[in-house]
Amino acid sequence: MKKIVIACGAGLATSSMVKDKVEAILKQKGIAFQTMQCTLTEVDNYDGSVDLIITTMRVRKKYHSPVLSGSAYLSGVNEDEITAKMLEILQG
Amino acid sequence: MKFQFVPELVKTDLEAVNQKEAITSLVTLLRKEGCVQDDYAGLVLEREQQYPTGLQTKGAAIAMPHAFDERIKDSHVAIGILKDAVSFHNMEDMEESLNVHIIFLLAVGQAHEQLEMLKILMGLFQEETMLQKMLATHSSQAICDMLNGYVQQQA
Numbered sequence: 655m656k657k658i659v660i661a662c663g664a665g666l667a668t669s670s671m672v673k674d675k676v677e678a679i680l681k682q683k684g685i686a687f688q689t690m691q692c693t694l695t696e697v698d699n700y701d702g703s704v705d706l707i708i709t710t711m712r713v714r715k716k717y718h719s720p721v722l723s724g725s726a727y728l729s730g731v732n733e734d735e736i737t738a739k740m741l742e743i744l745q746g
Numbered sequence: 747m748k749f750q751f752v753p754e755l756v757k758t759d760l761e762a763v764n765q766k767e768a769i770t771s772l773v774t775l776l777r778k779e780g781c782v783q784d785d786y787a788g789l790v791l792e793r794e795q796q797y798p799t800g801l802q803t804k805g806a807a808i809a810m811p812h813a814f815d816e817r818i819k820d821s822h823v824a825i826g827i828l829k830d831a832v833s834f835h836n837m838e839d840m841e842e843s844l845n846v847h848i849i850f851l852l853a854v855g856q857a858h859e860q861l862e863m864l865k866i867l868m869g870l871f872q873e874e875t876m877l878q879k880m881l882a883t884h885s886s887q888a889i890c891d892m893l894n895g896y897v898q899q900q901a
Contacts, residue, residue, distance in 0.1 A: 663797030664814040667854050668837070670861055671868040694797070711797065711837050725838045729803045730872030 656680075656687045656744050659700045660724065662710040665693040672710055672724040679737055685744055706743050748901075749821070749863045751893040754779055756886035760826040765846075766791055768832050769811055772824040772851040781822040782815065782853050789813035790851070798835030800844040805877030807844045809834040810867070812852035821863040824851040825889070827880055847881055866897055 660676065662669035669691050680687045690700060697707055702718040712723050720743045726736040755775050762768035773787035793813045800809045811834075831845035850867060870876060876896060883889050 663793065664812075666814055667810070667812050667852055667864060668799075671864050674861060674865055675868070712839050723838060725801065728837075728868060728871055729801050730874075731802065731804060 656685060656706070657690070657700075657704040658687055658706045658708060658744075659690045659692060659697060659704050659719075660708045661692050661694050661697050663694060665691055665696065668710040668725075668728060672708060672727045675727040676708065676724070676740070679740070680744075683741065685741075687744075706740065708740075749866060749897065751823075751825070751890045751897075752779075753886035753890045755781075755822065755824040756889050757824070757826045758884045758886055758889065759829045760849075761829045762826075762832055765794065765809070765811075765832050765834055768826055768828065768849055769794070769851065772826045772849060775824045776822060776851065776853055779822070781818070781820075783817055786813065786815060786853065789815055794834070798837055798840055800834030800836045800846055801838075801871065802836070802844055803871045803874070803877060805871075805874035806848050806881060807831070807834075807846045808848045808850060808871065808877070809844075809846045810850045810852055812854060815853070818853050818855045820855050822853045823863060823867065824853075825849070825880075826851070827883075827889070848877065866900065869900060870896065 836842040
């Protein structure tokens with residue numbers, strides 16, 4: 655079971671959009687997962703105990719868990735690249 | 747109830763000198779329809795400073811300003827197509843500015859149960875030609891017809 659945290663400013667709008675997309679991809683790839691949605695400031699509560707952190711904006715802070723920027727799922731720009739990186743982190 | 751775009755919440759040829767004016771004018775539309783309270787513009791502007799929402803899509807540079815307000819019941823979106831672009835900071839990189847042509851001002855009620863509108867918008871952001879057509883359309887009704895047609899296709 656892969657644990658993934660998806661965060662945005664308020665843990666409300668953009669993270670919901672990205673979460674929906676990420677879950678669809680993982681289901682399609684047959685990867686068992688659990689997603690958590692939160693605000694950027696709440697990421698600290700999960701850091702280190704999850705397999706991946708996806709944020710809708712680029713964060714400069716360093717985390718222990720791998721971090722990806724998920725805005726590509728909103729814009730459609732470089733989406734395949736982010737998916738490839740995500741799968742590499744989760745399956746690697 | 748299925749989500750639908752309504753012409754009362756779409757403003758074409760929106761004239762604004764900056765993001766504050768653009769956001770204020772779109773919040774006025776939402777207020778008239780009873781979707782948000784008077785102070786929503788202030789909440790959105792404040793949040794935009796902290797967590798910018800500019801996004802470069804393939805079709806156009808857009809922004810989706812919004813704020814959390816527990817008084818909001820349902821989910822709504824007011825759309826502004828700007829006569830001249832206004833600057834928003836990029837969601838992906840706060841230090842970068844984008845000249846935004848279309849603003850989707852969101853008012854999201856408990857989002858976890860109301861993902862429908864957000865999903866529709868996310869799909870729309872990736873429709874390159876649809877966004878470009880929005881830029882070239884000058885009637886609110888025509889834009890709603892086009893967008894609602896798109897929503898039906900997805901269903």
